[in-house]
Amino acid sequence: MRHIFRCSKCSKYTMKEICDCGSRTIAPKPLKYSPGGKLGPYRRKAKISEYIGRGVL
Protein backbone atom coordinates (compact mmCIF):
# COMPACT_ATOMS: atom_id res chain seq x y z
CA MET A 1 0.00 0.00 0.00
CA ARG A 2 1.32 3.37 -1.00
CA HIS A 3 1.45 6.26 1.37
CA ILE A 4 -0.68 9.19 0.49
CA PHE A 5 -0.33 12.57 2.07
CA ARG A 6 -2.58 15.54 2.15
CA CYS A 7 -1.41 19.12 1.98
CA SER A 8 -2.33 21.04 5.09
CA LYS A 9 -2.53 24.25 3.09
CA CYS A 10 -4.29 23.52 -0.19
CA SER A 11 -5.81 20.17 0.87
CA LYS A 12 -4.43 18.48 -2.21
CA TYR A 13 -3.57 14.79 -2.05
CA THR A 14 -0.08 13.87 -3.04
CA MET A 15 2.48 11.11 -2.67
CA LYS A 16 5.14 13.57 -1.64
CA GLU A 17 5.96 14.83 1.80
CA ILE A 18 6.16 18.34 0.44
CA CYS A 19 3.32 19.61 -1.68
CA ASP A 20 3.79 21.39 -4.98
CA CYS A 21 2.81 24.59 -3.20
CA GLY A 22 5.77 24.15 -0.84
CA SER A 23 3.77 23.26 2.25
CA ARG A 24 4.38 20.20 4.32
CA THR A 25 1.85 17.46 3.84
CA ILE A 26 0.26 15.41 6.55
CA ALA A 27 -0.76 11.76 6.48
CA PRO A 28 -4.51 11.54 6.85
CA LYS A 29 -5.82 9.08 9.38
CA PRO A 30 -6.73 5.77 7.81
CA LEU A 31 -10.36 5.48 6.91
CA LYS A 32 -12.17 3.06 9.09
CA TYR A 33 -15.79 2.40 9.70
CA SER A 34 -17.27 4.52 12.45
CA PRO A 35 -21.03 5.02 12.61
CA GLY A 36 -20.69 8.34 14.34
CA GLY A 37 -18.00 9.58 12.02
CA LYS A 38 -18.27 12.14 9.27
CA LEU A 39 -18.38 9.46 6.60
CA GLY A 40 -20.83 7.29 8.52
CA PRO A 41 -24.10 8.25 6.81
CA TYR A 42 -22.54 8.32 3.37
CA ARG A 43 -20.91 4.93 3.76
CA ARG A 44 -24.08 3.37 5.11
CA LYS A 45 -25.97 4.74 2.12
CA ALA A 46 -23.35 3.36 -0.24
CA LYS A 47 -23.69 -0.02 1.42
CA ILE A 48 -27.44 -0.02 1.03
CA SER A 49 -27.08 0.87 -2.65
CA GLU A 50 -24.75 -2.06 -2.96
CA TYR A 51 -27.33 -4.40 -1.46
CA ILE A 52 -30.03 -3.03 -3.73
CA GLY A 53 -27.73 -3.55 -6.68
CA ARG A 54 -27.30 -7.16 -5.73
CA GLY A 55 -31.01 -7.63 -5.21
CA VAL A 56 -30.59 -8.40 -1.51
CA LEU A 57 -33.12 -5.82 -0.38
Ligand SMILES: [Zn+2]
Ligand atom coordinates in the same frame (compact mmCIF):
# COMPACT_ATOMS: atom_id res chain seq x y z
ZN1 LIG B 1 -0.31 22.39 -1.20
